[in-house]
Amino acid sequence: MSVADPLLTILIVEDEPDLAAILKRIVEAAGPWQARILTDPTGLDAALASLPDLVFTDLVMPGLDGFEVIRRVRERDPDLPVIVISAHASLENAVRAVKEGAFDFLAKPFKPEAVELILAKTERDRALRQRMSETDPELAAMLGETPAMRRVRQWIATVRPARTNVLIEGESGTGKELAARAIHGQRGPFVAINTAAIPEALAEAELFGYRRGAFTGATRDHPGLMREAHGGTLFLDEINAMPPALQAKLLRVLEDKRVRPVGGTQDVPADFRLICAANVALETLVEQGNFRRDLYHRINVLHLRLPSLRERRDDIGYLAEHFLQRYARAHGRNCRRFAPEVLTALLAAEWPGNVRELENVIEQAVVLCPPERAELPLAVLPPALGGQDWHAAAESPESSLKLAEVERRHVREVLKRTGGNKSEAARLLAIDYKTLLRKLAE
Numbered sequence: 188m189s190v191a192d193p194l195l196t197i198l199i200v201e202d203e204p205d206l207a208a209i210l211k212r213i214v215e216a217a218g219p220w221q222a223r224i225l226t227d228p229t230g231l232d233a234a235l236a237s238l239p240d241l242v243f244t245d246l247v248m249p250g251l252d253g254f255e256v257i258r259r260v261r262e263r264d265p266d267l268p269v270i271v272i273s274a275h276a277s278l279e280n281a282v283r284a285v286k287e288g289a290f291d292f293l294a295k296p297f298k299p300e301a302v303e304l305i306l307a308k309t310e311r312d313r314a315l316r317q318r319m320s321e322t323d324p325e326l327a328a329m330l331g332e333t334p335a336m337r338r339v340r341q342w343i344a345t346v347r348p349a350r351t352n353v354l355i356e357g358e359s360g361t362g363k364e365l366a367a368r369a370i371h372g373q374r375g376p377f378v379a380i381n382t383a384a385i386p387e388a389l390a391e392a393e394l395f396g397y398r399r400g401a402f403t404g405a406t407r408d409h410p411g412l413m414r415e416a417h418g419g420t421l422f423l424d425e426i427n428a429m430p431p432a433l434q435a436k437l438l439r440v441l442e443d444k445r446v447r448p449v450g451g452t453q454d455v456p457a458d459f460r461l462i463c464a465a466n467v468a469l470e471t472l473v474e475q476g477n478f479r480r481d482l483y484h485r486i487n488v489l490h491l492r493l494p495s496l497r498e499r500r501d502d503i504g505y506l507a508e509h510f511l512q513r514y515a516r517a518h519g520r521n522c523r524r525f526a527p528e529v530l531t532a533l534l535a536a537e538w539p540g541n542v543r544e545l546e547n548v549i550e551q552a553v554v555l556c557p558p559e560r561a562e563l564p565l566a567v568l569p570p571a572l573g574g575q576d577w578h579a580a581a582e583s584p585e586s587s588l589k590l591a592e593v594e595r596r597h598v599r600e601v602l603k604r605t606g607g608n609k610s611e612a613a614r615l616l617a618i619d620y621k622t623l624l625r626k627l628a629e
Contacts, residue, residue, distance in 0.1 A: 197222040200244040246273030262523040325369040333499040355464040357493030360541030363464035367422040375419025383428035401450025416459040426463040496538040510549035
């Protein structure tokens with residue numbers, strides 16, 4: 188180790204002084220690590236005042252067990268890796284530790300080589316996260332630590348340099364636009380549009396552009412999204428909703444790399460990388476005759492299927508913790524950890540809306556969490572997950588209340604939780620801002 192190498196700090200939480208001293212010698216001999224020992228785990232909060240780069244913790248200790256150490260560490264920094272060491276190395280304990288957020292699990296008695304392997308793995312992961320957060324925010328946004336998500340990120344990093352067309356398939360809420368942005372990187376403009384959201388009568392003009400006077404209301408030239416994506420990436424979400432006539436026009440643009448605006452007489456260059464996304468199996472639509480086979484093969488040069496959240500359940504706790512910390516900061520809430528029954532409910536849910544649904548549930552729960560609570564309670568989850576039914580007044584002893592009064596109470600409660608922020612309340616109530624203002628006036 189040269190003088191210039193930075194010392195990375197390790198906190199060892201172990202109530203057996205001799206074992207802690209042995210571990211300290213091993214880690215300091217393995218590289219640029221400097222270890223501190225905490226034999227009384229009740230002093231953990233003070234020890235975490237200056238955050239270490241890594242924490243080793245015993246599992247069974249008097250006063251504070253290893254699971255609580257994990258929770259408190261993640262409260263301070265969700266990305267700080269925690270290694271659990273224990274003589275109680277059952278599969279159940281290992282699985283629980285990882286679900287609580289542990290980076291790895293080391294059984295006692297351990298060999299120096301096992302510790303060194305974990306240190307090397309930790310440092311590689313730490314360096315990767317740092318590089319991603321500093322230089323590759325798009326790839327870093329593809330959250331998840333399961334093998335499936337690591338393979339997705341590796342695939343994206345491999346194909347990114349090419350300008351080949353890509354088809355992304357996966358259920359709604361799996362992060363198809365995030366994946367498209369990660370594939371694009373930062374090479375030129377990134378233009379995204381949801382094909383299903385454009386009325387068919389406007390789709391051609393919006394995508395291909397138009398000349399002034401091409402139709403009623405065309406008072407100026409409009410370049411169109413394909414021209415705007417020239418030199419970069421065009422992302423067409425829900426490509427399966429594209430009308431057949433536009434499919435033929437898109438195929439011609441991909442072949443010629445030129446586009447003719449509506450009402451125009453000359454083609455103009457439109458050279459872009461096309462990334463398409465579909466929430467149904469596009470090949471099935473081709474077999475049914477509902478999607479052009481030649482266009483399918485043109486856009487499906489590279490294929491990425493994003494796993495559903497059900498297929499990577501081990502990411503649920505990690506994602507939930509990430510969203511909890513993000514929205515607790517955003518909404519000024521004190522809650523920084525989940526009650527145990529909340530994690531149980533989250534892990535058991537089916538999540539048909541995938542990551543997007545999980546994120547929305549966590550944000551809603553954070554907003555509804557009482558400001559003084561440091562631990563997110565089960566009551567603030569949606570009723571389907573075992574939480575409180577905020578419309579239960581209609582079935583309570585006050586069931587004689589009219590529906591309008593129940594609605595008024597619910598709106599007041601949400602406004603109270605958002606600190607009077609009407610825009611945020613409208614979003615949580617799933618109504619538009621004007622509707623909320625009308626209800627308040629009433």
